[in-house]
Amino acid sequence: MDSVSRGHKLAAIVDFAVPVCMANYLGIDLGTSSLKALLLSDRHEVLDVAEVPLAVYTPHTGWSEQSAEDWWAACCEALDALASRQVAGMAAVRSIGLSGQMHGAVLLDDEDVVLRRAILWNDGRSAEDCAVLSRCLPDLPQIAGNLAMPGFTAPKLLWVAREEPAIFARTRSVLLPKDWLRLKLCGEKISDMSDAAGTLWLDVAKRDWSDELLQATGMQRAQMPQLVEGSAVGGILRPELAHRWGLRERLLMAGGAGDNAASAVGIGAVSPGDGFVSLGTSGVLFVCTPQYLSAPHSAVHAFCHALPGVWHQMGVILSAANCLRWVTGLLGRDSERALLDEVAMLDDTARQQAPIFLPYLNGERTPHNDAAASGVLFGLRSTHAPAAIGYAVIEGVAFALLDCLQALTNSGTAVGALGLVGGGARSAEWAQLLADVLEREIHVYADSAHAAAVGAARLAWLADGGNTLTVCLKPDVSARLVPNLENTGRLRGRHARFARLYAALKNEFDVENRKS
Known part of the structure; x- marks a missing residue:
């Protein structure tokens, strides 16, 4: 039976009256646990946010799927909520931007009917197909900027061809999650460079589809969406939807971005050397680069940024804030905040004697590229309290992000102070631990929980003629956390x-994976 995880309840953050003369921009962020719709003014004010939870289905161990129709229902619910609360604000919207979880495969037939539930970024079923793809096309990392990993889109299609050949034969196009929403919103099949870079079908240096990569998975250009830059126009909203939500007719949509590139735009990380750590469902260490820099040997990702002529590198871990959610439930605590409050009470001796946690609950990417890796709590004693286990979990996530940092710096990328975004950014305890582990200054922003949605709205602003220097501003810093040298x-x-x-456990993970 499918297991279902749910996000937070529909929530409004602010409900201001909006002057009719104001220009507003709408950002839609399709995450894994929820969809957010955010209304941003041209004075950089977040006027309102509507959030709707999403279900994640896990029919087998290591599988992760969502229903595209759930995404559309959530999108309509969120925009209906904004339309009811922000009549004048929605009428002042000049453009819409999209952000979304990367890598997911939405398969469509020749009438654009969805053929199966979307296979998500954290799905590990295509590990065998990645090995086949790597053997058949040794040049793949140089073209795509990345190793073949189960999370990426292309290996998913190899799995479908092998395990569901009838569906593969009917597949006429493949869209990424946010771009399927775009199809519903404007009727166009369009993607942007940053999201397309996560498919393993893009020549990342050239910012164009690669015929060689497509052919390696039995695909062709005709099955791919049109490519635009994230700040360019990427469609026009359907008239009936504009009417439904009180929006102007002929409302343009921006190309948008994958969630991490959108978060970067949302916090002004758009110039070489700008970087951030994201503590979302997954974890990311993101740094902008002045050109395409490939370092696939250490599972570092090289992607196009959402802006023209900019690239970025990322180290990615598959489990971050979801590790804290998992251990909170396991320990029977009422909330993650309650557990973190207990962690904050631990002294240095208790922290030194805490278990070691490997946060590989869904396998791992950087630097191991190991879909078989599993979570481990090592060194448990009868004297360990729940707080010590909670500490071990957030420390383990920080250590995995240190592995990402070392992979990036070993590839020649300079990494300075880092912003902190995502749900985990709300924890001062975790933020200070990151500063101590990474030995970097960490900047916590006044409001970064909606960075991807803000980035989507800013890309809409740019598509409407905005200037990067005035649109992509850095947010106010609420705290600057410096490494505590006594802890490092x-x-x-x-x-x-x-x-x-x-x-020591790598080979044991492999044995466990073969048995499953």
Whole structure:
């Protein structure tokens, strides 16, 4: 039976009266746990946010799927909510931008009917297909900027061809999640460079589909959407939908971005050297680069940014804030905040004696590229309290992000101070731990929980003629956390144990995976 995880309840953040003369921009962010619709003014004010939870289906261990129709229902619910609360604000909208979870495969037939539930970014079923793809096309990492990993889109199509050949034969086009929403909103099959870079079908340096990569998975250009830059026009809203939501006719849509590139735009990380850490369902260490820099040997991602002529590198871990959600439920705590409050009470001795946690609940990407990796709590004692286990979990996520940082710096990328975004950014405890582990200054922003949705709205603003210098501003910093030198030595020793533990268990993960 499918298991279902649900996000938070529909919530409004602010409900201001909006002057008719104001220009507003609408950002729609299709996440994994929820869809957000955000109304942004041309004075950089977030006027309102509507959020609708989404179900994730796990029919088998290592599988992760969502229904595209659930996305559309959530989108309509969120925009209906904004339309009812923000009549003048919606009438002042000049453009719409999209952000979305990357890599998901939405398969359509020749009448654009969805053929199966979308296979998501954190789905590990195509590990075998990645190995086949890598053997058949050794040049893939140089063209795509990335290793073949189960999370990416192309290997999913190999799996479908192998396990569901009738569906593969009927597939006439493949869209990424946010771009399927675009199809529903404007009737066009269009994607942007940043999201397309996560398919393994894009020549990332050339910012164009690669015929060689497509052919390796039995696909062709005719099955791919048109490509535009994230800040360019990418469609016109359907008239009947504009009428439904009180929006002007002929409302343009921007190309938009994958969620991480959108978050970067949302916090003004658009110039070489700008970077951030994201503590969402997954974890990301993101740094802008002045040109295409490929370092696939350490599972570093090289992607196009959402703006023309800009690229970025990322280290990605598949489990971050969801590790905290998992352990909160496991320990029977009322909330993640309650558990973190207990963690904050631990002294240095208790932290030093806490278990070591490998946060590989869904396998891992950077630097291991190991779909078989599993979560581990090592060194448990009868004396360990729930707070020690909670600490081990957030420390383990921080250690995995340190592995990402080391992979990026080893590839020659300079990484300075880092912003912090995502749900985990609300925790001062976790933010300080990241500063201590990464040995970098961490900037916490006044409001970064909706960075991807703000980035989508800003891309809409740019598509409407806005200037990058005035649109992509950095938000106010509410806290600057510097590394605590008294903690860094202790944490280095624990990270060394963390690294040795993965190395010692790698072959055991492989055995476990073969049995499943």
